[in-house]
Amino acid sequence: xxxxxxxxxxxxxxxxxxxxxxxxxxxxxxxxxDPLRAEELPGSVVFYDxxxxxxxxxxxxxFLVSTPTYTHFEVAMKVIEADRVAIVEKPLxxxxxxxxxxxxxxxxxxxxxxxxxxxxxxxxxxxxxxQRDDENFEMGHLIGFESCFSDPYCMxxxxxxxxxxxxxxxxxxxxxxxxxxxxLLDIESxxxxxxxxxxxxxxxxAQVQGLGIYRFxxxxxxxxxxxxTNWTLGKNYKTTRLWYxxxxxxxxxxxxxxxxxxxxxxxxxxxxxxxKPRLVNHYCGVFANLTELFEQQTDNKELCEVxxxxxxxxx
Ligand SMILES: NC(=O)c1ccc[n+]([C@@H]2O[C@H](COP(=O)([O-])OP(=O)(O)OC[C@H]3O[C@@H](n4cnc5c(N)ncnc54)[C@H](O)[C@@H]3O)[C@@H](O)[C@H]2O)c1
Numbered sequence: 507x508x509x510x511x512x513x514x515x516x517x518x519x520x521x522x523x524x525x526x527x528x529x530x531x532x533x534x535x536x537x538x539x540d541p542l543r544a545e546e547l548p549g550s551v552v553f554y555d556x557x558x559x560x561x562x563x564x565x566x567x568x569f570l571v572s573t574p575t576y577t578h579f580e581v582a583m584k585v586i587e588a589d590r591v592a593i594v595e596k597p598l599x600x601x602x603x604x605x606x607x608x609x610x611x612x613x614x615x616x617x618x619x620x621x622x623x624x625x626x627x628x629x630x631x632x633x634x635x636x637q638r639d640d641e642n643f644e645m646g647h648l649i650g651f652e653s654c655f656s657d658p659y660c661m662x663x664x665x666x667x668x669x670x671x672x673x674x675x676x677x678x679x680x681x682x683x684x685x686x687x688x689x690l691l692d693i694e695s696x697x698x699x700x701x702x703x704x705x706x707x708x709x710x711x712a713q714v715q716g717l718g719i720y721r722f723x724x725x726x727x728x729x730x731x732x733x734x735t736n737w738t739l740g741k742n743y744k745t746t747r748l749w750y751x752x753x754x755x756x757x758x759x760x761x762x763x764x765x766x767x768x769x770x771x772x773x774x775x776x777x778x779x780x781x782k783p784r785l786v787n788h789y790c791g792v793f794a795n796l797t798e799l800f801e802q803q804t805d806n807k808e809l810c811e812v813x814x815x816x817x818x819x820x821x
């Protein structure tokens with residue numbers, strides 16, 4: 507599969523590393539509004555200073571949109587309207603109408619549309635799915651969850667450089683958390699109980715804090731959980747706890763480990779980090795999933811719609 511990149515910023519660097527580690531995928535072209543960004547590219551990749559030119563001339567099979575979140579809609583729509591395949595960094599866009607419009611545009615043209623939910627491919631998430639599927643621990647039923655995504659993007663009342671290109675605590679991190687939950691429980695059974703957001707008019711972001719309370723079904727029982735996103739805690743802390751009848755598993759998405767506490771047993775810690783940066787591990791998972799779906803000529807539109815519906819419901 508040949509990929510072209512739109513937006514050569516911070517995240518593109520990790521994406522390029524992951525592409526070089528994934529069989530069957532190759533970076534062939536790239537575009538950025540800032541021509542100086544071309545310096546980041548390997549020599550074999552063609553840089554285009556104009557997106558329309560790239561969409562007309564590149565032999566890429568798909569175009570990965572890694573521009574700031576508020577531009578995803580406009581850029582992804584351009585790709586689709588040129589009858590080319592778009593892969594978009596999560597979140598797909600910043601409101602429900604834009605998600606609906608992109609989906610309609612892609613479906614009308616019978617084009618795949620793939621959203622890159624990179625945190626859901628964290629090694630700790632993959633690891634817990636394996637443990638659960640192999641029934642390695644007697645956990646009992648899942649009864650609840652708590653997923654916290656905190657970034658130090660608002661300090662001393664001001665947004666930090668890390669917030670550049672992001673839309674808001676809830677829009678950006680809520681999508682991450684929900685995509686992880688989609689791999690750990692039946693996301694289609696989830697519905698919103700309540701949403702609580704903090705927006706500060708003097709700060710140029712949609713919200714600095716956001717919380718969603720959800721209910722979900724598991725084996726005909728109802729469970730409850732919280733997604734908690736925050737830019738004001740001053741720390742990089744990303745953890746999902748899953749409470750089962752017989753214990754709790756804590757997945758640390760920032761440090762890549764799993765911590766298991768089962769009733770009557772000592773706490774067990776499983777270190778899942780590798781020599782690669784966490785974000786490279788994530789994108790290796792994204793590209794493995796993408797190439798598999800591409801071979802089957804399919805995408806993750808339906809999953810993307812469920813995640814964004816739950817995300818925007820809380821606003
Ligand atoms: N930085 C992270 O840790 C991180 C992690 C996961 C996902 N993301 C997501 O990736 C996306 C990009 O984030 P980033 O941190 O790499 O941002 P960034 O600001 O570092 O890079 C964005 C790049 O896009 C270019 N650009 C802006 N508008 C453009 C347009 N209309 N057309 C072409 N190029 C354009 C900019 O010149 C810049 O080089 C965001 O949606 C963000 O939420 C970022």
